[in-house]
Amino acid sequence: MSESSTTSPSYEMSSTKKEYEFIKEIGLGSRNLGCYVNGLWQGNGPVISSVNPANNQTIAEVVEASIQDYEEGMRACAEAAKIWMQIPAPKRGEIVRQIGDALRAKLHYLGRLVSLEMGKILAEGIGEVQEIIDMCDFAVGLSRQLNGSIIPSERPNHMMLETWNPLGIVGVITAFNFPCAVLGWNACIALVCGNCVVWKGAPTTPLITIAMTKIVAGVLEKNNLPGAILTTFCGGAEIGQAIAEDNRIPLVSFTGSTKVGLMVQQIVNQRFGKSLLELSGNNAIIVMDDADTELAVRSVLFAAVGTAGQRCTTCRRLLLQESIYHKVLERLLDVYKQVKIGNPLEKGTLLGPLHTRALRENFEKGIHKIKSQGGKILTGGNVIESEGNFVHPTIVEISPNADVVKEELFAPVLYVMKFKSLKEAIEINNSVPQGLSSSIFTHKPEIIFKWIGPQGSDCGIVNTLNLYNQLWERIAFGTRNQLWVVNLLFAQNNRLWQLF
Structure with missing residues (x-):
């Protein structure tokens, strides 16, 4: 035809x-x-x-x-x-x-x-x-x-x-x-x-x-x-x-x-x-005890619920310092209850459907696996019975060592866990096989520079909030050893090159 x-x-x-x-x-x-x-x-x-x-x-x-x-x-x-x-x-x-x-x-x-x-x-x-x-x-x-x-040549009268x-x-x-x-x-x-x-x-x-x-x-x-x-x-x-x-x-x-x-x-x-x-991405947001928690909560909501959790940069793991753990978690649970689910074309909708019926079924299988590995469903965890592929946005309290946490569940499921020190938070962030995007909320410069340095996040995208509430971003879209940013697509001397 x-x-x-x-x-x-x-x-x-x-x-x-x-x-x-x-x-x-x-x-x-x-x-x-x-x-x-x-x-x-x-x-x-x-x-x-x-x-x-x-x-x-x-x-x-x-x-x-x-x-x-x-x-x-x-x-x-x-x-x-x-x-x-x-x-x-x-x-x-x-x-x-x-x-x-x-x-x-x-x-x-x-x-x-x-x-x-x-x-x-x-x-x-x-x-x-x-x-x-x-x-x-x-x-x-x-x-x-x-x-x-x-380029200068070592041969005279050449370039x-x-x-x-x-x-x-x-x-x-x-x-x-x-x-x-x-x-x-x-x-x-x-x-x-x-x-x-x-x-x-x-x-x-x-x-x-x-x-x-x-x-x-x-x-x-x-x-x-x-x-x-x-x-x-x-x-x-x-x-x-x-x-x-x-x-x-x-x-x-x-x-x-x-x-x-x-x-x-x-x-x-x-x-x-x-x-x-x-x-794949299995991205973490770290919230330190000096952070602007209201800003963090709003950011986590969009990062975890946006596109119904179907972004490679979706926040899948939320790491909260233990002194603010319950405060942030309670606020997050409150805003999750206010998320309007429905037709994505309608004004005010914040969460549309999963893309296919198969993804909705994967969500159900994922919830079952989470429960079998000790995960506690704090909100959500259910599909919405309708003609579409709608599910409830879900927050799970779980150990960072659970096998399911190491996997990417392409759905609005957020794993929440606590940590004591920055060192522990970085170890949890880097403990999964995927390494795409990561973020930290803090006002302390020493934490920021540790986070973006060689002993910090191992992800291609590293976000942080600085002293003036400005977002810093190390711009490189990719995973660990494979940066995927602006690629100049050329061949030179029969070799392929990428410029970053």
Whole structure:
């Protein structure tokens, strides 16, 4: 199934609910072709349904990619790469600037779609799209700063010239919890650096994949550029594996579970490719006894409950110094009772549904495991009987040594534990196999510098509150030995480089 225009067919929305009608404004219909190949929309794979997690009803249908679609798309993308890499970097930056402006024009429609299809509340959905716009702005400036170096030579009357060349094609495999922001983090940088992008969105959020692609495709078409500069596939594991195995893709960025990420890394390594992985998080917030406890409570609430606990940076472990343990815990239990649960598109909702029914079942299994390992449920711990995938936000009192604490439960479940000294708190923070984000609340400089130093948190992101109630952040998005921040996607002398 394919068509000759750059937009998929606009079918009448059969039995469309009023809350779904806005998707027409971003070029979506009741059935949508899920592959953008060489400037055309097509799809020859299975037909799947995009489901609203708030009621598990179908929003629209999508025709996924087949392997034949993938191969056709990759051939076109490889040809487009020969054109795109020769366009001067500032000109590439101008295209990315236009993409940012096109996203601004549809910000609220796209944000609403993220909220509808993924399940995060509307403010977070809009905020996610805004992240891509911000990345476009950053990348525009970067397009005029891709400088090389003149290096002194030990040979007389010689010099060494350093220049950076594009890789060619960057593969981006994104997850359901940030169905478009992760594309922006990768693609904006990749594009200004002269790389084409092959994107496989999450199988359960195909509509946002299509809507985002339509906007980028419109900018490329307006500028008489090959549509294959961005090649998009809606599909499952078969397409993801094809990207990981494809020698035409020197670098693959993968966001998802540690289990699948390890598989992707191994496949890419076997062909001497490069991978960027953003995987699990088991993040801790430490509250010292001198902290502003009200600020800490508000921060913990958003960090633990936001996106229904389905962020890799979600706070999963709360460490409270023993002298303030009961004070902070009582206040936190009070604010948890005030969390409004419901339709993520409705004003005032703070907690939407889990993304799928399977995740709701995993929540139930996780609660059972927590209880079997001595965890005490202080609030929540139950699913909400409804058509959607709603659960109660949960606080658990548990030992830091429990095996379940070492795992990532992708749900709004917060483990609370006490500590005596900073040394003990740091040991608990560093005791899990995941190391992504971490935070501490204190006013003492000596604690701050211990926390951000080599004997402090071992996470890629280290937050702290300083004496003036300002947030410090050591900016590096990643885990321990794998920093995932701004990556300049280039090859130099047949080697792959990352600049941080």
